[in-house]
Amino acid sequence: MYYYLHMTERPDIDLRDAVNAVSDVVQNRPRPLREFDQIYMKTADMVLQSELVAHWADGKKLAFIGDGDSISVCVAYLKKRGIVGYGPSEITVFDFDERICGAITRFAERENLTQIQSQLYNCLDPFTWPSDFDCFYTNPPWGESNLGESVKVFVQRGLEATAYVGEGMVVIADDLELDWPKQVLANVQAFALQSGSFVQRMMPRLHAYHLDDNPSLRSCNLIFKSLPGGRPPGPSERITDASRLSHFYGRDCPPRVHYVREKMRLDYGKANENEYHFEPMRADNDDNH
Amino acid sequence: MTIIKRGQGLLYMKVGKHAQEPLEAIIARKRKEIEDAGYALWGYGGNTCHPMSMVQPFVRDFQRRGGVIYLCMEKMDSQNVAPQSRADEFSVDGIRWEKIPLPIKVVGSRYALAIKNLHSEDFRISLEKTRVAIGRSMGKPGNKYIAGRVDKACLECTEDMPAEPEESSGVHIDLVAEIVDPYAVFVRNLT
Numbered sequence: 007m008y009y010y011l012h013m014t015e016r017p018d019i020d021l022r023d024a025v026n027a028v029s030d031v032v033q034n035r036p037r038p039l040r041e042f043d044q045i046y047m048k049t050a051d052m053v054l055q056s057e058l059v060a061h062w063a064d065g066k067k068l069a070f071i072g073d074g075d076s077i078s079v080c081v082a083y084l085k086k087r088g089i090v091g092y093g094p095s096e097i098t099v100f101d102f103d104e105r106i107c108g109a110i111t112r113f114a115e116r117e118n119l120t121q122i123q124s125q126l127y128n129c130l131d132p133f134t135w136p137s138d139f140d141c142f143y144t145n146p147p148w149g150e151s152n153l154g155e156s157v158k159v160f161v162q163r164g165l166e167a168t169a170y171v172g173e174g175m176v177v178i179a180d181d182l183e184l185d186w187p188k189q190v191l192a193n194v195q196a197f198a199l200q201s202g203s204f205v206q207r208m209m210p211r212l213h214a215y216h217l218d219d220n221p222s223l224r225s226c227n228l229i230f231k232s233l234p235g236g237r238p239p240g241p242s243e244r245i246t247d248a249s250r251l252s253h254f255y256g257r258d259c260p261p262r263v264h265y266v267r268e269k270m271r272l273d274y275g276k277a278n279e280n281e282y283h284f285e286p287m288r289a290d291n292d293d294n295h
Numbered sequence: 296m297t298i299i300k301r302g303q304g305l306l307y308m309k310v311g312k313h314a315q316e317p318l319e320a321i322i323a324r325k326r327k328e329i330e331d332a333g334y335a336l337w338g339y340g341g342n343t344c345h346p347m348s349m350v351q352p353f354v355r356d357f358q359r360r361g362g363v364i365y366l367c368m369e370k371m372d373s374q375n376v377a378p379q380s381r382a383d384e385f386s387v388d389g390i391r392w393e394k395i396p397l398p399i400k401v402v403g404s405r406y407a408l409a410i411k412n413l414h415s416e417d418f419r420i421s422l423e424k425t426r427v428a429i430g431r432s433m434g435k436p437g438n439k440y441i442a443g444r445v446d447k448a449c450l451e452c453t454e455d456m457p458a459e460p461e462e463s464s465g466v467h468i469d470l471v472a473e474i475v476d477p478y479a480v481f482v483r484n485l486t
Contacts, residue, residue, distance in 0.1 A: 040342050041389065150431050151352075184434050219343040219445055220432040257429055258352035262388070 016061055016092075021053070023089050028053050031079045034113045036105035038216075039266065043147035043255055044074040044103070047225075051213040055177075056080035057090055058227070059143060062175060064092040066140035069167040070099040071129060071160045074106060075145060079113055082122040093121075098139070100127035100163070103266040128264055129163045130251070132242040137169035145177035145225070152253035154178075154190035158197045159245055159254075161230075170202055170236035173229065180211045180226035194228065201239075203230040299420060299456040304357040304428060306344065306366045306408070306474060307420070307437070307466070308447040311373025313338070314403030318370060322470065324400065325413055331398035334411045334475055336385065337366070338404025338482065340377070343430075344447050346406050347388065350479035353429045353449040364478075366410055367420060368470040371446075377403030382482035389481050401482050408479050410472035421465035425450040441466075 028049055038044035047055065052075060059068075060081045070078045078099045085093030099110055099122070107124035114122050125135065142164030147156040157178055164174045178194065179187035195205055211224035245251065251260045271278075299305075311318050328335035344350050354364045382401040384392040401407050425437035428451040432440055437450045456465075 040345055041347055148431065150433055151429070179431070184432070186433055217431065218341065219430065219440075220435070223431055256348040256352065258355060259348050262390070 016057075016090075019057060019089055023087065024053050024057065024084060025049070027083050027087050027089055028056065028080050031076050031083060031113065034079070034109050035074075035076050036103070036109055036268075038074060039103070041255065041259075042103070042263070042266070045215050045217050047075045047077075047145075048214045048216065052077065052080055055213060055227075056084055059175065060084055060090050060093040062173075062229070063094040063141050063143075066094050067096045067138065068094040068098075069139040069142045069164065070097065070101075071142055071144040071164045071167070072101050072146060073099045073110075073143075074101070074103070076106075076109070077143065077145070078122060079110055079119070082114070082119045083117060086117060086119055095121060097122040098135070099124040100129070100133075100135075100167075102126065102128040102264070104268040105266060108268050126265060128261075129159055130245045130261060132244055133163050133166040134242065135167070137167055137238070139167040139172060141173040141175070142167050143175045143177075147255055148179045148187070148225075149190045150179070150186045151257040151259075152250075153186075154193040154197075155250045156254045157190060157194050159250060161194065161198065162201070162245075163242075165201055165203065165232075166238065166242045168232070170238050171232050173206070173231045174198075174203070176228040176230065177213065177225050178228060180224055182211075184223075191226075191228070198230045202236040203232045205229070206231040299418075299452055301452055301455050302362075303452045304353065304362060304364045305420075305425075305450055305452070306350065306353075306364060306447070307422075307425075307441065307450055308339065308344075308366060308368050309371045309373075310368045310470065311371045313373070314377040314379045316379075316402065318373075322413065325410070328399045329411050329413060332396050334399075334409050335413065336395065336399050336401045336407035336480070336482070337410050337472070338382070338401040338407045339447065340405050341447065343445055344406070344449060344479070346479035346481055349430050349449055350408065350474075351387075351477070354474055354478040356429075364474045366408060366472045366474055367416075367468045368472075369466050370469045379403055380484045380486075382407075383485045385480040385482045387477045387480055392483070395482070404482060406479060407482050408472075409475050409477055411475050413470070413472040416468050416471045418468050419465040420468055421456055422450075423465075424454040424456055425452050427451075 078097050084090045107126050110124040144160040144164055146160035149156040181187045207229040209227040213225045254261050325335040357364050385395050386392045422437035427433050427435045427440050428449045
């Protein structure tokens with residue numbers, strides 16, 4: 007079973023192998039926390055998105071500014087398994103959820119993915135790592151209650167990771183009927199332009215999500231590229247401006263958690279013991295159907 | 296019933312048997328909780344009315360404008376099979392937890408609305424004259440939103456509704472309560 011990648015020069019990929027690889031990654035992911043807008047992309051769209059990102063960032067150093075979906079791991083794993091012949095040379099995932107960072111580390115160790123690592127990082131803190139990434143990827147809180155301010159924070163950190171001389175792929179809401187996604191798209195594009203980047207490509211309404219209150223809502227890929235001669239406007243600083251934070255995770259929902267800490271379990275990946283108990287087989291069991 | 300005016304906020308919810316307890320028994324129990332504790336916690340689940348990201352800011356916003364948010368409930372047949380485990384604690388923010396007062400019993404739920412003045416009603420709401428007031432579906436007409444698996448919503452009325460709409464139009468509201476501070480909370484059991 008092969009999947010033909012329309013309108014590209016990329017070779018076909020074995021769709022069964024690709025879906026099974028992404029299934030391995032999905033199995034490894036922590037459960038989403040809705041209060042932080044952790045809403046996972048549907049698996050078929052993850053397969054196509056991962057292939058796209060692998061090609062877009064081929065041979066490059068890629069920063070993920072948050073990655074609940076685990077697209078980063080899919081990208082690294084597809085290449086490792088030989089399902090695609092391209093992919094980033096190095097991937098670093100920056101996320102404030104230690105469960106996500108831990109899941110990446112465990113999966114990378116198990117599958118010997120040497121080109122991916124994770125860093126616990128809250129995007130409201132200054133970005134203190136070397137700004138030597140070629141490109142960034144982010145699928146941030148979509149900013150329905152703040153006209154995209156939360157998206158802009160993640161994009162800003164991505165631009166800082168690339169020292170304002172790279173490319174970025176931003177995944178945000180895209181809907182034909184609702185007003186707010188259009189306002190957010192316009193504001194994010196304006197912000198990128200002000201920051202010295204232009205929209206190189208927009209891929210509308212690509213991805214579906216496990217979103218029970220609006221399963222038809224899609225997201226798009228917005229791909230930015232920096233203008234020639236880009237440079238950072240100044241050092242990276244903590245974000246404290248109340249106007250950017252007061253509706254960060256939704257109306258009247260400012261950030262109040264610095265990190266999500268993981269409760270370590272020896273039986274990681276297995277059913278949690280508080281979900282079940284064993285009822286012993288009785289000696290007279292044969293008489294009780 | 297005078298609550299259905301343009302700009303009015305309401306929380307619509309379908310209700311029925313829950314955790315093997317018939318609706319009439321739940322209503323009687325909640326009225327007793329209001330008598331004894333001054334308010335009741337009405338348990339619910341799902342993500343469409345998340346306490347922190349949806350209900351709390353929705354109610355606060357309307358109260359700032361001087362309004363009251365009513366919980367408008369439509370009775371339905373339900374075979375809800377939620378476990379009968381009783382919640383021990385509640386939290387407004389998911390960080391600080393408090394004991395649920397003894398007279399209040401929340402069963403088989405992850406979230407709960409704080410309510411008082413729970414009473415029977417008999418009127419209809421035209422959902423096409425409402426829109427989703429908050430969240431990722433903000434702006435969507437209520438009748439398009441309340442479909443499939445979605446059975447509750449934070450809505451704003453976009454038009455006045457007649458006191459006696461046509462019999463066939465909209466959804467029938469059988470039960471109404473006033474949503475009171477802290478509006479919506481997380482609940483959990485400790486065992």
